[in-house]
Amino acid sequence: MAVSINTVYQTVLYILNKEQRGYIPPAEFNSLATQVQSEIFMSYFPDGNQLNRQNQKNTQNDTEFFNMFKDTAYKLFPFERNATFTYNTTNLGFIYSGAGVIYKIGDIISTYPGNPTYNSVTELVSQSDFNKIIRSKLTIPTVQYPLAVTTQTTTLVAPSTAQQLLVKVTPFATNMTLNINCLFAPTVPNWGFNIGTQGQYLYDASASGPSVDFELDISEKNNLIINILKYAGVIINDPTIIQVASQEAQQTSINEKS
Amino acid sequence: MGLITETNEQYYQGAQGFLSTGSNSQVYATTFDTDLVFGNWNPNTENYALNNFKVYTSSNGFPGTYVEYLLAYTVTNNVIDITATLPAGTFVAVQLKRIDGGKYGQTEIEKAFGDAVEENYGNYEYIKLSDAIDNFMVGYVGDGKLLQKAKKSDVLFFAKRSLQEFSYDTLKSIHSQELTIPASLSVVLPQDYVNYVRVSWIDPLGVKRIIYPANNLTISPYNTPLQDQAGFPTQDSFGENIEGTSLIEEKWKTANDNFINGQFANNIDELAYFQNAYGFEGSWNWGRQYGMDPQVSQVNGWFNINNRDGLMSFSSNLADRLIVLEYVSDGLGYDIDTKVPKMAEDALYASILYSMISTRAGQQEYLVARLQKDRRAKLRNAKIRLSNIKLDEIVQVMRGKSKWLKH
Numbered sequence: 001m002a003v004s005i006n007t008v009y010q011t012v013l014y015i016l017n018k019e020q021r022g023y024i025p026p027a028e029f030n031s032l033a034t035q036v037q038s039e040i041f042m043s044y045f046p047d048g049n050q051l052n053r054q055n056q057k058n059t060q061n062d063t064e065f066f067n068m069f070k071d072t073a074y075k076l077f078p079f080e081r082n083a084t085f086t087y088n089t090t091n092l093g094f095i096y097s098g099a100g101v102i103y104k105i106g107d108i109i110s111t112y113p114g115n116p117t118y119n120s121v122t123e124l125v126s127q128s129d130f131n132k133i134i135r136s137k138l139t140i141p142t143v144q145y146p147l148a149v150t151t152q153t154t155t156l157v158a159p160s161t162a163q164q165l166l167v168k169v170t171p172f173a174t175n176m177t178l179n180i181n182c183l184f185a186p187t188v189p190n191w192g193f194n195i196g197t198q199g200q201y202l203y204d205a206s207a208s209g210p211s212v213d214f215e216l217d218i219s220e221k222n223n224l225i226i227n228i229l230k231y232a233g234v235i236i237n238d239p240t241i242i243q244v245a246s247q248e249a250q251q252t253s254i255n256e257k258s
Numbered sequence: 259m260g261l262i263t264e265t266n267e268q269y270y271q272g273a274q275g276f277l278s279t280g281s282n283s284q285v286y287a288t289t290f291d292t293d294l295v296f297g298n299w300n301p302n303t304e305n306y307a308l309n310n311f312k313v314y315t316s317s318n319g320f321p322g323t324y325v326e327y328l329l330a331y332t333v334t335n336n337v338i339d340i341t342a343t344l345p346a347g348t349f350v351a352v353q354l355k356r357i358d359g360g361k362y363g364q365t366e367i368e369k370a371f372g373d374a375v376e377e378n379y380g381n382y383e384y385i386k387l388s389d390a391i392d393n394f395m396v397g398y399v400g401d402g403k404l405l406q407k408a409k410k411s412d413v414l415f416f417a418k419r420s421l422q423e424f425s426y427d428t429l430k431s432i433h434s435q436e437l438t439i440p441a442s443l444s445v446v447l448p449q450d451y452v453n454y455v456r457v458s459w460i461d462p463l464g465v466k467r468i469i470y471p472a473n474n475l476t477i478s479p480y481n482t483p484l485q486d487q488a489g490f491p492t493q494d495s496f497g498e499n500i501e502g503t504s505l506i507e508e509k510w511k512t513a514n515d516n517f518i519n520g521q522f523a524n525n526i527d528e529l530a531y532f533q534n535a536y537g538f539e540g541s542w543n544w545g546r547q548y549g550m551d552p553q554v555s556q557v558n559g560w561f562n563i564n565n566r567d568g569l570m571s572f573s574s575n576l577a578d579r580l581i582v583l584e585y586v587s588d589g590l591g592y593d594i595d596t597k598v599p600k601m602a603e604d605a606l607y608a609s610i611l612y613s614m615i616s617t618r619a620g621q622q623e624y625l626v627a628r629l630q631k632d633r634r635a636k637l638r639n640a641k642i643r644l645s646n647i648k649l650d651e652i653v654q655v656m657r658g659k660s661k662w663l664k665h
Contacts (some may be wrong), residue, residue, distance in 0.1 A: 117335035
């Protein structure tokens, strides 16, 4: 479940305004929100890797709610979606032209229609490995064991104005389809507002943007507030805020990983 | 869920029935273990012969009323999509081709002649290699297991290598071909030949008579360069040695085998020739062939492998004989759906696991040794199982135990 951006902003303002320490306007808050959401999102990957070592050593607990690896993986679910890639004849590969920005790609399923139809798990390999694998008669890719490599489009595909991720699958069939379990980058949060009669900022979910909540899991609400406060302390030049927020963030991190 | 998904009718008859609902969507999903092979629905096209099935319809479903459906349909992923709309209540039958043509169809032309059904018989004894690889990925690869991660291409490689090794001495993958020896006394090695197991000629009773390899008797030389008067090989205009036909093979093909196996002693003319040819003089010990070499004292004949031409050559007494060539292949000759006997399935997993762990850097040796032992034990078990040693058969053999051993 997403975190309400208004709740976070109000809490941050409440803490900052205590003892008249300072104020963060919406534009600055939105920048900090984007930065912090991105930081938290990217921290899942090294954290997940670290926590997975317990799985590998068989020392992870199997409880319903206290398995930290499972918890971290759960936090990624909002960003995990199955994306259909379409074949681009100009670039000779599959590209994604749907909504959202792909952050990472996971399991690739190639579907070769025909009789029989093959829905094959496709191994994503480096170009170097690909060059080796196709040269062995025992491992040469087939419709049951296809290979995929990733690269970039060489020719821009409208409406995109930048190079895109290009997935090349071997063997290729003209009518095949490609579905990839992707992690999408979180959408940029935005605290939308209207100007009140006295020039004050009034939250409006549909205004100026419109408002976009944090996509992170609800359990990240505290982390969001603490980390935004940390940056807010830098902006308003208050070392106490920075120190308190940093200590709080560090303590949370230690608790989660130990 | 049980592993058997075919109904009795699908397995034994190779047939599956449907009932039309009369709706516009005439889609019939077949669930045979055998994938439908579809070339074309139209009998007037070449590709129609590629189909491994036929579609029949009947208005009442009574035996003898089914006729072949000859209008347009398509097949995708074993689902038959009939273009036209069949009336509601029409019985539709899909018949895989079988040797007797199946039970549907009014005429011989309408019958589904082929062997798709027979090819599926007894398949429960095996597991597809692709299934074994998928099972291995589920059971042996993942967090907390010995293989935390594994590239599927690595698993594929070791699975195929294991199957190749198993094929040589563990699996029952003995192929055989019935052949007649032509006047040239040579037959081409089979396409998937790796090594021979046994070569026999078939006597008038249908009994196998083992033909032995001519290992120490003759040879088919790999190179037969033409020599000049000084003995040097001669070259063509491209600088390559000129190859001639083998004189050794010519001699072997025209040899009188009786001179080798000792049978000439019963023929006075051949004896005289032998004496003349080899300079022997004096009388022979008729009926008592002292010093006879058992290796060559047999009348079944010899074969040798001519690696130069990829042929199996036979001695001249086998011309026009019916032979059976039993050989082993590596089990990978045709496609990934190569079959592995279920009795060797566990050995295959153990072999893949051992191969993957033993080729990884930083693995503890005790672990490698443990897996090696495990692999060996499971392979031995598989070999014993596949040897088909049955108590009753052993008892029957042992009933002759009181007979004298002749030597």
